[in-house]
Amino acid sequence: MKKGIYLLLLSISIQFLANAQDNAGLTLPTGFKANLFAENIGSARHIAISKNGVVFAKLNRADKQGRTIIRLADENKDGVSDNITGWANYGGTGIYLTGNALYASSNEAVFKYELDSKDEVVNPLSPITVVSGLISRRQHESKSITFDKANNIYVNIGAYSNACQEKDRTPGGKGMMPCPILDSAGGIWKFDANKENQTYGDGKRYATGLRNVIGLDWNPQANKLYVAQHGRDQLNTFFPSLYTDAQNAELPAETFYEINEGDNAGWPYVYYDNFQHKKIVSPEYGGDGKKEGASDIKNPAVAFPAHMAPMGVLFYTGNQFPAKYKNGAFITFHGSWNRAPLPQEGFFVAFVPFKNGKATGEWEIFANGFAGTIDGAKITSTRSAKARPCGLAQGPDGSIYVSDDTKGSIFKISYQK
Amino acid sequence: MCNSKIRCFLFGAIIMLLFVSIKTQAQNLENGKKIYQTKCLVCHQSDGGGVPNMNAPLDGASNVVGNDIARLVKIIKNGFNERVELDGIYYSNSMTANPDLTPAQISDVLSYIRTSWSNKATKVTTVQVQQAIKGNQKTSAK
Numbered sequence: 368m369k370k371g372i373y374l375l376l377l378s379i380s381i382q383f384l385a386n387a388q389d390n391a392g393l394t395l396p397t398g399f400k401a402n403l404f405a406e407n408i409g410s411a412r413h414i415a416i417s418k419n420g421v422v423f424a425k426l427n428r429a430d431k432q433g434r435t436i437i438r439l440a441d442e443n444k445d446g447v448s449d450n451i452t453g454w455a456n457y458g459g460t461g462i463y464l465t466g467n468a469l470y471a472s473s474n475e476a477v478f479k480y481e482l483d484s485k486d487e488v489v490n491p492l493s494p495i496t497v498v499s500g501l502i503s504r505r506q507h508e509s510k511s512i513t514f515d516k517a518n519n520i521y522v523n524i525g526a527y528s529n530a531c532q533e534k535d536r537t538p539g540g541k542g543m544m545p546c547p548i549l550d551s552a553g554g555i556w557k558f559d560a561n562k563e564n565q566t567y568g569d570g571k572r573y574a575t576g577l578r579n580v581i582g583l584d585w586n587p588q589a590n591k592l593y594v595a596q597h598g599r600d601q602l603n604t605f606f607p608s609l610y611t612d613a614q615n616a617e618l619p620a621e622t623f624y625e626i627n628e629g630d631n632a633g634w635p636y637v638y639y640d641n642f643q644h645k646k647i648v649s650p651e652y653g654g655d656g657k658k659e660g661a662s663d664i665k666n667p668a669v670a671f672p673a674h675m676a677p678m679g680v681l682f683y684t685g686n687q688f689p690a691k692y693k694n695g696a697f698i699t700f701h702g703s704w705n706r707a708p709l710p711q712e713g714f715f716v717a718f719v720p721f722k723n724g725k726a727t728g729e730w731e732i733f734a735n736g737f738a739g740t741i742d743g744a745k746i747t748s749t750r751s752a753k754a755r756p757c758g759l760a761q762g763p764d765g766s767i768y769v770s771d772d773t774k775g776s777i778f779k780i781s782y783q784k
Numbered sequence: 785m786c787n788s789k790i791r792c793f794l795f796g797a798i799i800m801l802l803f804v805s806i807k808t809q810a811q812n813l814e815n816g817k818k819i820y821q822t823k824c825l826v827c828h829q830s831d832g833g834g835v836p837n838m839n840a841p842l843d844g845a846s847n848v849v850g851n852d853i854a855r856l857v858k859i860i861k862n863g864f865n866e867r868v869e870l871d872g873i874y875y876s877n878s879m880t881a882n883p884d885l886t887p888a889q890i891s892d893v894l895s896y897i898r899t900s901w902s903n904k905a906t907k908v909t910t911v912q913v914q915q916a917i918k919g920n921q922k923t924s925a926k
Contacts, residue, residue: 410837427837428873505867505876529878535865536880604826604880704835707826750833750841773836 391778392753393736398689401734401780404768405448408437408775413511413679414758414768415464421486422448422777424758424770425462425471435459436471438488439777446779454491460509460581461522462758470520470560472510474503477522479560498522500566502552506535507579513592515585520560521592522570525579526553530599530651531635538605542651546635549575553634555583555594555626574626576664578634582680582759588694589724592626593668595677595698599638599649600705606650614656616706617642621675622667623698623719623726633664641670668726674703675713678757682721685765688782695721697733699756699769702749710745714738714752716759716769734780737771809907816896819889823882824897832901840875842897849898849905856908857916860890887913 390401410427417423422439429435434453441448461472469480469488478494497520501510507525514520526548532540546553551567554575558565574594582595603615610618619638624630633639637646637660646664648654671677679699683692695718702714718733719726738746739753746752758770766781820828824842828834832843842848847870848856863881867874885893888910895907 505865506878508876535878536863538880601826704829704839705826707829708821748829748831748833749835750829751831755836 391776392739393734393778393780395734395780398784399734399780399782401778402446403776404441404446404779405439405451405777406775408439408451408777410458410772411437411770411775411777412460412509412757412772413462414760414770414777415462415469416760416762416768417464417482417486418763419486420763422760422762422768423462423464423469423471424775424777425459426775427460427772428458429456436462436488438486440486446781448777454488455494461512463512463514463520465514465518465560468560470497470512470514472512472522474508474510475499475501477510477512477520477558496564497560497562498558498565498570501556502527507552507597509579509581511581511583513583513585514560515592516587516590518560520558521573521583521585522556522558523577523580523583523594524552524554524556525581526577526634528635529578529601530649532605532651536601536605538607540605540651542635542649544652548635553577555580555592557628573628574624574630574632576630576632576634576636577624582677582698584680584682584696586625586682586694586696586721586724587684588682588721589625591724593623593680593682593696594626595623595680596621596632596634597676598622598673599634600674602650609650609654609656612708615673616709617673619647619673620667620670621673621677621700623669623671623677623680623696624665625668625726626665630665631663632667633660636660637664639667639670641672669719669728669730671698671700671717671730672712674705676701676703679759679769681759681761681767683761683767685761685767687765691720692718694724695719696726697759697767698730699759701755701757701772702738702746702752704749707747710747711749711752712745714746714755716756734769734778737769737778812892812907813896813899815889816892816894817900819885819893820896823885824893827877827879832897832903834875835877837873838875838877839879840870843901843903846871849903853894853908853912854916854919856894857890857913858920860885860893861917861920887917 393401409430411424424437426435436455437453439448440450457473459473476499477497481489504527511523531546556570557573558570579597580594598619602610620641646660648658700713716734737754754771757772769778827839834841864879898905
């Protein structure tokens with residue numbers, strides 16, 4: 368009898384695993400399917416896809432062959448890459464493809480490569496330097512990039528600080544007033560992609576008060592830039608009399624903004640509280656968890672739970688997915704660490720519905736299960752997540768691709784009518 | 785078993801000392817765990833795993849289980865704000881300083897870290913921490 372139960376349980380769990388692996392371990396809405404387009408390619412940050420379906424991934428660190436831009440082609444068209452090559456020797460996050468120009472970023476610069484008609488790189492050893500000399504001081508050093516329709520390039524320059532304290536990450540430490548970091552970081556800078564060898568003086572600070580943005584994309588319907596910010600850390604660690612562990616786990620919200628030129632999202636002076644629906648003065652600047660910040664600071668289009676770390680944004684323009692997804696935004700969430708000692712959250716891809724170019728304010732989990740836990744168990748230590756979603760791109764057939772920068776999987780997600 | 789009064793007393797004293805020392809060591813580790821939970825866990829995580837590319841791991845890290853106690857003491861005391869490689873990976877986050885921790889507390893938390901998870905290094909004594917602090921002061925004065 369006991370044996371029978373064990374066998375039954377065994378067969379159920381094998382069935383469960385087999386089903387899970389059908390979609391590369393992911394849970395998706397009805398009608399969607401996922402498979403592994405690539406595995407173990409390294410620390411794959413952002414990705415870009417050509418009209419022919421060739422995927423380019425930017426690695427944060429060189430792989431075993433010393434490469435940091437990986438080209439993945441699926442020549443037999445079975446949905447799995449079968450011809451993998453690569454070049455470049457600088458780590459980084461950003462990659463963007465427009466026409467036959469492939470742009471990639473290190474943590475200090477943006478380079479331009481030319482692709483031939485077969486999507487092979489023409490000048491792997493001699494890229495054009497579009498921008499260089501950008502600030503990179505360990506924290507928030509990734510330089511993500513996106514483009515508008517007029518060939519302007521938008522570069523995130525993250526703040527090399529948590530909350531602009533006089534001494535970074537110090538219990539009770541005061542914030543600097545004004546925060547000097549904002550002159551050269553903590554915002555989005557705009558450059559002309561047609562020009563070479565630019566630096567700060569050639570660009571324009573397009574938006575400020577953004578602590579660190581990794582995911583950003585141009586919303587083609589609204590013709591506007593959208594960025595996802597990583598909110599500040601450790602309210603409880605540095606201000607234990609104002610915030611409990613449980614409050615820090617939920618504050619501040621991760622925020623998604625529609626950006627107009629000149630916008631200020633308020634870092635480091637305020638953070639967004641998703642429960643009071645208010646911009647609250649940071650404790651480093653005299654806040655008490657209730658005092659409201661200046662009214663001219665930008666409100667988010669959508670607010671998400673704290674610390675989940677948005678990594679990639681993609682406005683969906685394809686025709687493969689059901690109509691509700693058209694012109695909406697997908698956002699990858701890397702998964703948190705600063706919710707500890709409470710369990711971590713994130714490790715999924717969210718979908719943000721848009722109507723007439725505006726976010727409805729709603730959001731939902733689109734693809735989950737990247738962390739690889741059984742039965743939805745929570746991750747308590749960030750490193751135990753098997754995969755952490757990072758880059759996002761749309762293929763020519765309307766499928767979307769999600770990269771993982773832990774081991775370097777690329778998931779392909781498609782819809783079948 | 786003990787055939788003279790003196791021997792008997794010595795034997796008993798040794799047994800008692802052993803018990804006391806085992807008990808103190810257990811208390812030290814328990815105290816080290818408490819300090820870890822309040823000061824270290826949020827960044828280095830409950831399993832000492834750290835956060836990939838951001839906060840360095842303590843579990844299995846060569847420097848953490850290594851013999852350079854002075855460096856470990858210095859990092860705990862002063863925090864850490866350098867771009868440095870650990871076992872092939874760079875970690876981007878800054879570490880908060882802990883100027884208020886006493887040598888006894890530092891030895892407790894280091895002993896906990898060096899003997900927890902997969903770590904099987906030696907414990908660290910208060911005397912070792914005191915010597916390290918003196919040594920670090922001399923080096924920084926130069």
